[in-house]
Amino acid sequence: MRARDLLHPRPEGLYCPPGDFYIDPVRAVERALITHGHSDHARPGHARVLATRETLDIMAIRCGADFAGSTQAVAMGEKIRLGDVTVGFHPAGHVLGSAQISVQHNGLRIVASGDYKRASDPTCAGFEVVPCDVFITEATFALPVFRHPDASQEIGKLLKSAQQFPERAHLVGAYALGKAQRVMRLLRDQGYDKPIYIHGAIARLSEYYQSQGVDLGNLQPATVEDGDRSDFAGAIVIAPSSAFADRWARRFPDPLAAFASGWMRIRQRAKQGGVELPLIISDHSDWDELTATIGETGAGEVWVTHGREEALVRWCELNGIAARPLHLVGYEDEGD
Amino acid sequence: MNRFAELLDRLVLTPSRNGKLKLITDHFRAVEDPDRGLALAALTGELDIASVKPAMLRQLVSERMDPVLFGYSYDYVGDLAETVSLVWPEPGGNASPAAPPPLTPPHKGEGDVSVSESPSPLWGGVRGGGNPAYKPNHDITLADVVAALQSASRSDGPAVLARLLDQAETSARFAIIKLVTGGLRIGVSARLAKQALADLGPVDVAEIEELWHGLAPPYADLFAWLEGKAPKPEQAAKAPFRPVMLSNPVSEGDLEKLDPADYAAEWKWDGIRVQAVSEGGVRRLYSRTGDDVSGAFPDVVAAMDFEAALDGELLVGVPPEATGTFSDLQQRLNRKTVSAKMQAQYPAFVRCYDLLQLNGEDLRGLAFTERRRHLETFIAALDPDRFDLSPLVAFDGWTQLEDMRSAPPHPIIEGVMLKRLDSPYLAGRPKGPWFKWKRDPHTVDAVLMYAQRGHGKRSSFYSDYTFGVWSGAEGAEELVPVGKAYFGFTDEELKQIDKFVRDNTIERFGPVRSVRADRANGLVLEVAFEGLNRSTRHKSGVAMRFPRISRLRWDKPPAEADRIETLQALLD
Numbered sequence A: 001m002r003a004r005d006l007l008h009p010r011p012e013g014l015y016c017p018p019g020d021f022y023i024d025p026v027r028a029v030e031r032a033l034i035t036h037g038h039s040d041h042a043r044p045g046h047a048r049v050l051a052t053r054e055t056l057d058i059m060a061i062r063c064g065a066d067f068a069g070s071t072q073a074v075a076m077g078e079k080i081r082l083g084d085v086t087v088g089f090h091p092a093g094h095v096l097g098s099a100q101i102s103v104q105h106n107g108l109r110i111v112a113s114g115d116y117k118r119a120s121d122p123t124c125a126g127f128e129v130v131p132c133d134v135f136i137t138e139a140t141f142a143l144p145v146f147r148h149p150d151a152s153q154e155i156g157k158l159l160k161s162a163q164q165f166p167e168r169a170h171l172v173g174a175y176a177l178g179k180a181q182r183v184m185r186l187l188r189d190q191g192y193d194k195p196i197y198i199h200g201a202i203a204r205l206s207e208y209y210q211s212q213g214v215d216l217g218n219l220q221p222a223t224v225e226d227g228d229r230s231d232f233a234g235a236i237v238i239a240p241s242s243a244f245a246d247r248w249a250r251r252f253p254d255p256l257a258a259f260a261s262g263w264m265r266i267r268q269r270a271k272q273g274g275v276e277l278p279l280i281i282s283d284h285s286d287w288d289e290l291t292a293t294i295g296e297t298g299a300g301e302v303w304v305t306h307g308r309e310e311a312l313v314r315w316c317e318l319n320g321i322a323a324r325p326l327h328l329v330g331y332e333d334e335g336d
Numbered sequence B: 001m002n003r004f005a006e007l008l009d010r011l012v013l014t015p016s017r018n019g020k021l022k023l024i025t026d027h028f029r030a031v032e033d034p035d036r037g038l039a040l041a042a043l044t045g046e047l048d049i050a051s052v053k054p055a056m057l058r059q060l061v062s063e064r065m066d067p068v069l070f071g072y073s074y075d076y077v078g079d080l081a082e083t084v085s086l087v088w089p090e091p092g093g094n095a096s097p098a099a100p101p102p103l104t105p106p107h108k109g110e111g112d113v114s115v116s117e118s119p120s121p122l123w124g125g126v127r128g129g130g131n132p133a134y135k136p137n138h139d140i141t142l143a144d145v146v147a148a149l150q151s152a153s154r155s156d157g158p159a160v161l162a163r164l165l166d167q168a169e170t171s172a173r174f175a176i177i178k179l180v181t182g183g184l185r186i187g188v189s190a191r192l193a194k195q196a197l198a199d200l201g202p203v204d205v206a207e208i209e210e211l212w213h214g215l216a217p218p219y220a221d222l223f224a225w226l227e228g229k230a231p232k233p234e235q236a237a238k239a240p241f242r243p244v245m246l247s248n249p250v251s252e253g254d255l256e257k258l259d260p261a262d263y264a265a266e267w268k269w270d271g272i273r274v275q276a277v278s279e280g281g282v283r284r285l286y287s288r289t290g291d292d293v294s295g296a297f298p299d300v301v302a303a304m305d306f307e308a309a310l311d312g313e314l315l316v317g318v319p320p321e322a323t324g325t326f327s328d329l330q331q332r333l334n335r336k337t338v339s340a341k342m343q344a345q346y347p348a349f350v351r352c353y354d355l356l357q358l359n360g361e362d363l364r365g366l367a368f369t370e371r372r373r374h375l376e377t378f379i380a381a382l383d384p385d386r387f388d389l390s391p392l393v394a395f396d397g398w399t400q401l402e403d404m405r406s407a408p409p410h411p412i413i414e415g416v417m418l419k420r421l422d423s424p425y426l427a428g429r430p431k432g433p434w435f436k437w438k439r440d441p442h443t444v445d446a447v448l449m450y451a452q453r454g455h456g457k458r459s460s461f462y463s464d465y466t467f468g469v470w471s472g473a474e475g476a477e478e479l480v481p482v483g484k485a486y487f488g489f490t491d492e493e494l495k496q497i498d499k500f501v502r503d504n505t506i507e508r509f510g511p512v513r514s515v516r517a518d519r520a521n522g523l524v525l526e527v528a529f530e531g532l533n534r535s536t537r538h539k540s541g542v543a544m545r546f547p548r549i550s551r552l553r554w555d556k557p558p559a560e561a562d563r564i565e566t567l568q569a570l571l572d
Helices: A053-063 A151-164 A179-189 A200-211 A241-245 A247-251 A267-272 A287-297 A309-318 B002-013 B017-030 B035-044 B054-062 B067-077 B080-087 B142-151 B157-167 B170-181 B190-200 B205-212 B220-226 B298-302 B326-330 B340-345 B368-380 B398-406 B491-503 B564-571
Strands: A008-010 A013-016 A021-023 A031-033 A046-051 A068-073 A079-082 A085-091 A099-105 A108-112 A134-139 A170-173 A196-198 A219-221 A236-239 A256-260 A277-279 A301-307 A322-325 B263-269 B272-279 B282-287 B308-318 B348-358 B387-389 B413-420 B434-438 B442-453 B462-471 B478-485 B505-509 B512-515 B524-529 B531-534 B542-545 B548-553
Touching (some): A134 A287, A134 A309, A151 A179, A170 A241, A179 A200, A196 A200, A200 A236, A236 A241, A241 A247, A267 B002, A277 B002, A309 A322, A309 B067, B002 B017, B002 B035, B017 B190, B035 B190, B035 B220, B054 B067, B054 B080, B054 B157, B067 B080, B080 B170, B142 B157, B142 B170, B157 B170, B190 B205, B263 B434, B272 B348, B282 B298, B308 B326, B326 B531, B442 B478, B442 B491, B442 B564, B462 B491, B462 B564, B478 B524, B478 B542, B478 B564, B491 B505, B491 B512, B524 B542, B531 B564
Parallel strands (some): A021 A031, A031 A046, A046 A068, A108 A134, A170 A236, A170 A256, A256 A277, A301 A322, B348 B387
Antiparallel strands (some): A008 A013, A013 A021, A079 A085, A085 A099, B272 B282, B272 B308, B308 B348, B413 B434, B442 B462, B442 B512, B442 B524, B462 B478, B505 B512, B524 B548
């Protein structure tokens, strides 16, 4: 069987004919395998869903308990037979519960990475290299300009600024699933033991992380008690960045806008977004991680999806690896 | 070097003046000599480093990475210095053994730049990939970088730059490239850097400005004084700048408390304040903040054959009759050199109103009337094409002066100055001795077109407004933007406009929203401004000076806002 007969794109998403399932479909389908809980990958309405326990829990939190007809939890490393193929879930290091999905038919193995990173993350299991013939890689930060620094160094910048400007509330924009909790955990790792104030949109997922053994310390809702704005002077507040433009942000004294994202590597990007303190903290692989991972999987062929496909395809060409863009639609640069 | 790089990174993204001052002052406090002094020199444009052209940067990077990958990167980032700083191979050169064998660059660059033989993720390796001869050097100082760049000859400059970049981390690479490509362009003026320095003392910024021209990087004696470890440096330079005396605007009720007989009045001319100093063979023309602008005005400098320090207004034209507009004067500003043709077309002169120093004697302690007497005698001996006297305006009382202020005899007059007859010349802006009484501003009714989110306290408010007036034929009118304003309104009005913007948004572009603005629907703003310049950069052909929102005209239908012709009429 040729690789493209084992998995190929359809309008609904990446489809496996011999197993009759989709991976991260963007429309409702009969059977879906979900890599992780970000909303562009995990959509409600499928009849049957296979995912890790954590991803299923997260989908229930975000989409409601009835997000699918039926669900089946798969443990990391467990092998499951679907039609003529064997599928497996392997840690992707992206967010809590995130997995790569391996699809094997006879001697041919394809690994769909979903979103992944190689940098250490205290809030989720680390990426495992799965040797394969075809590696389907994400390309969110697939340009040589993206090299994420050590996240703890970035948290250091935030702590320094909070000290330097103790009269200002430090608003940290962070994606509600994964990034927000990682930032909190990194703050705790650096000894920050004051309450961290959080936006309502982040509360339930943070509770869930805590219930899964990720200790985020004392979290408080960012609500104004007795209308005293000065309570937030020097405080660290975590919120989805969309909340900054909102009237919500008016409760804080002279807020200083920070944003935790891989995009913050580019100064113009920070400037245009009105970000004063960019924190380059990403849950995706940077250029060096992407190119290293491709090498480590030993894949002879690479399919590149959502992001800057052309640069990674070019790199593969330079290195004698067959590569092509997959042109899947419906995935945004979400989650970073 | 990393601390300087971090400072630049923060300054680029910090919009508020106070925030910038705090960042710079903290840097001066935390960093030792000579690095902090070199940082100060970089911020004030006093650092002398031979510049590297963008083409050379491109060549250096193309010898180190696949040009196609560089092309994708540059297209994405948009800024050459930043792209190069981001893609430059990381120090260390530890290619992973699991990676496929790296390709070698297709050709070596010819010329004098050595090419790294090491693998790079940009050719085929993985993390690292830089020149293995260099380890990341966290301890490289700004002084090391500046010394290396200053000692580089023209021919080995690019190689020296490449070696520095090989050792530096990302932010430091950006800072190094900014240093060698000339002009940091990070939204910090020399004046702001001096203010941050003054805050370190704290001392009055005027003291810094007065000393500035006798000092040189890395300013160790200046820092020692500010930290109380050494006496104030002696003023060493000839023809130093003397901090200027500034006026306060006349506000409601000020004049009724003052006796007109205690004051002299002069016209307030619409030029730039300068100080012309010539002492011991050194001639300098300073701006009001002590920046040396001599280079742009060789015609004025050539006529400074005296031993004195004059205070006056720089204008273009042929005195006393022909005085050019501020637009004309702008042709001569912000230039390092100026052509003979430009000098002939826009001849510059100084309309003098004070004399601070004469033949070695400091006159600043004398009363205004005394100084004025010396000034009148002194001016009479100077080249009349380059120096004339700002005439006194005779008046009997405030009402008469008010009438004269409202209808000045010359279009380049923007009001009157009041100077207390017995006042000495004091640095700074003392309240009482000098007042400016400006002509009422122009106003125009314009329609709000775009709103941008503010920063800091205003970060959740749409507080920067672009407004337009009508142009085009009747029945086919369209709005053409004529300016942008972000103050002049109260906090309550800001809330009202913010609500209007949110309720009437048509499109969003990042932090900017375009709002509904047609003949029937929209918000009319009365905009006050000081003057208009012709502009080739704006579609409307005009640029406003000092625009601010003076009133919200909720009552006025947008169709009744002003037309572009109203503004064009003000140009001539």
